[in-house]
Amino acid sequence: MQVVEPRTGLAVAVRATIKRDLTLMLRRRGEVINPLVFFALVITLFPLGISPDTALLAEIAPGLLWVAALLATQLSLDVLFRSDFDDGSLEQLLLAPQPLPALVLSKVLVHWLLTGLPLAVMAPLLGIMLALPVESYAVLALSLALGSASLSLIGAIGAALTVGLARGGVLLSLLVLPLYIPILIFGAGAVQAAVLGASAAPHLALLGALLAMALMLAPWAIAAALRISING
Amino acid sequence: MQVVEPRTGLAVAVRATIKRDLTLMLRRRGEVINPLVFFALVITLFPLGISPDTALLAEIAPGLLWVAALLATQLSLDVLFRSDFDDGSLEQLLLAPQPLPALVLSKVLVHWLLTGLPLAVMAPLLGIMLALPVESYAVLALSLALGSASLSLIGAIGAALTVGLARGGVLLSLLVLPLYIPILIFGAGAVQAAVLGASAAPHLALLGALLAMALMLAPWAIAAALRISING
Amino acid sequence: MWAFIHKLGSPKWFYAISARLTPWFWAAAAVLLVVGSVWGLAFAPSDYQQGNSFRIIYVHVPAAILAQSCFAALAVAGGIYLIWKIKLADMAAAVIAPFGAAMTFVALFSGAVWGVPTWGTWWVWDARLTSMLIQLFLYFGVIALRGAFASRDSGAKAASVLALVGVVNIPIIKYSVEWWNTLHQPATFTLTERPAMPADMWLPLLVMVLGFYCFFIALTLTRTRSEILRRESAKRWVRDLADGHAGGRR
């Protein structure tokens, strides 16, 4: 029997992985909108818990929106590798003759496409409810789109580390939320700057720099974390 | 062979279930404190997202604390039946010759003991960080203790309904959060009243009434929901 | 060089060499801490602004510095363990993490308590305070992650990865938090600017810092030795060692 030479075919593998994950998520249409609805619900809870006073709400709106988006992203991360782990396909992913960082990066990409991006698009809508000034909507959406990509990448490290654990969900928050803080600060800062009429460009540039760094380092960390989890 | 008469032995079964769940949770010591740490982390995120200004923080503190406690409870609910479902012991629980509502009630009790109660005890500490006036700490703890019991009971219905679904986590939030709203309003209201120096008694009484109602109805609803999920 | 690293990585060799070092560090820690405490509590002059509440500095600053060093040490140990697979590094990491968390807590607690007489509040969202709080959470994460794995090796590796990721993030967190605080409101409280402390104020501080470091080293050595006994309990030399120990019967 012929020995198989390792093919490259990375593009095929990446494209198929993206397609597979997209199909899986879209097949249960309800699940794609879950983070969105969670986002909306949390934003609705705050006026109820705090006060319906619009001036107060407008003041805290950038922070609220960003924290709620962050929590929504992070909640949806828990299942990023979990179901693959449970049915054994994660094992098979690790045994594929392809660079693991590239494969996990495509999984994270799908996660961002179906979570971070829709959140960014929807945020201005909720901004209206919190009486956020209209000038800041573009910055709000842009900062969320940029920031949530970093959130997905960093969160995936935590998800990979906890994938084999029985009650990973809350542990994941503990691992990941501290690492989210810079993104939260710059993201909310960008919106606040826009509200005050200042330029949001420096904040957005910083968000971009963070994203670039996450893109460079996170795939390797995720791959290493997955190998550890599978070994356990 | 002798036919077995259905024994009562309900007390034994309930005690054993409580003991089993306590052991399971405490065996991984880290996991019991996870909701607490999540609570603390979320409370830390808000000042970072909003502003470090103490006056502003103090004003929104009751709402923030209550919403964060609510989210912490609700996140930890996801696994209430999930792991039992995955390894087949939920199936066996439903086949036990004991009234199911009593058994699930003991599971919920353990959940509250290890989540709601510690949250209530820890809340004043975070109150300090949000510059909440000292007079309201007792009411804060009491309202959270009462309210989180209702949260656990209501949340368990959602957890039971979604236990068979692959990505239950976020869907669960949707089902359950609207039901949480009255509890959130009365709970945050109690703390706000205490901050303003008014009597928190009416709010607390309402929370107690909600709890009584949840105690009466929820176990049956949870049991029915579990039967439906298993049948799928 | 390689031979040396691997020799260092051998638990047996380390156990022997550390047996000689440990008592010295304990002794130095005891002397320095006692001298520093008496000096700082009773002899150092009181601050002209803060009065005697200033004496909290002698536990606050050493604990804060040590807490940060511990995290760096944790990351270094994690890196060594992941790259060279030296088990000893992980044993040290397992021991350092709880102590680092404890020191972070001491720094937070003493700082919070100090805040009451000086700032009139237990807590403000100052940059330094906030990043210290976040560091405490990172410590919790590392400890919880290690404990969550059934297999010790997997837990060790996972904790190492997290420590490395965390140490990359700490400077970013620090920087962003500082930026955030000045951004929102420029003039919040700053930690008391150093008013060119007189020597008899900072000398005891130096003694205390050194004492805390010696304590840290001594404790880490001692507990790493215990960890070696625990993990290598099946090895011949550990068995023999236990027999030779005081109280053992032949």
Next chain:
Amino acid sequence: MTFRLEGRGLGCERDDRWLFANLDLTVGPGEMLRVEGPNGSGKTTLLKILSGQLTEHDGELRWGGQPMRRSRTTFLANLLYLGHAPGVKAALSPLENLAWYQALNGERGSESARMTALDEIGLCGFEDVPVGQLSAGQQRRVALARMLLSPRPLWVLDEPFTAIDRQGVAALETRLQAHVVRGGSVILTTHHELAPMAALRRVALGVS
């Protein structure tokens, strides 16, 4: 009092395909019923119906002469069901798992009885290891140990031999045989060749 599980005119439809229809069967003391059929023929589905877990089906179930709706509690007190999933908690030890199952019946049981059962099933020395660290076959054995602990007349077993080694299979067969001889009854599915046994009846599904 004697017991008997009867199904009359049982049928189940999945995605417009009838897995089985108009199936009559009955199991009483001293009887053993083997449900046979190729993969996907509906064996698991039938066992779930017979153990009262799936209620969406045609036909009627009776226990001790009464419709299942009315005799459900008595039925459950007499049933031991082992499904595809072993139903043991990975984080608990075999001893703790068994203790919980005993308590679910309202029995307190004794530690030594549980130890004996685990020894007998071949888990001597693993009594205190978290189940998650056991091998596939050992995990199933923990579930099987329940058969030795609580005396239930009716056993419903879905592929009980999965992952069990050869000696274990032989021991388990002897155990089933003994249960039937003692007057219990067994319903099971398996793709294994069973050793020839008395009192064994067969129901074949999906032999289309």
Next chain:
Amino acid sequence: MTFRLEGRGLGCERDDRWLFANLDLTVGPGEMLRVEGPNGSGKTTLLKILSGQLTEHDGELRWGGQPMRRSRTTFLANLLYLGHAPGVKAALSPLENLAWYQALNGERGSESARMTALDEIGLCGFEDVPVGQLSAGQQRRVALARMLLSPRPLWVLDEPFTAIDRQGVAALETRLQAHVVRGGSVILTTHHELAPMAALRRVALGVS
């Protein structure tokens, strides 16, 4: 070029218990190795080591004469591993599952090839049903269909006969035989009696 998987002095310790130690084995073209042993003897552990998933072990693995560390990519391109868990997605159809596995090798494959493979493995008519709605045996068959699709010389199979019905077992045995005759190699564990085959060697674990 020819291939050969060699293990020298393999050993694995779990919780202070040596599952196996100092194990030498080698598998080359046209060879079939059956790992035997009772439950908990370390078969799954050995297979995970041989497929490069578990790296905490004693001894050394070599592929094609080179240490595994260096030849890992080539090794993975030649390996087909099927573990206890089937590794198929419940929400996807068998066809979609197979398409992904093909793409992971960098192959595009064709829909008709996949259909043929599924037909051959006995899933004709179920190609588009979500795997989660299939029976236990049918789910395993989806995983087994991978053997027919991508030509990989080395198959590592952990209890491939689990949940498969009698006809399926016979067909699978023929398939393994054919693979070996074609010059492939197989490492497997099973508690089934295998039909006698040429070129079958055995390694026994845990016969203490």
Next chain:
Amino acid sequence: MAFESLTALLAMGGHAPYVWSAWGVAAALLIVSVAHARAERRQLIRELQRRNRRERNLSERETDER
């Protein structure tokens, strides 16, 4: 000496609760660390000795039987 008397030292110029609680928590944690390290070490050695004894017993019994 910055204080006139021991009571003055204890009073810390009115800041006693703050200074002593901060120092107290620090001291307590250091002492607990030492105590824990010692207890841990002693218990480990005792366990090892017990294990050695047990195994020696076993091997003696085996040779006796032979």
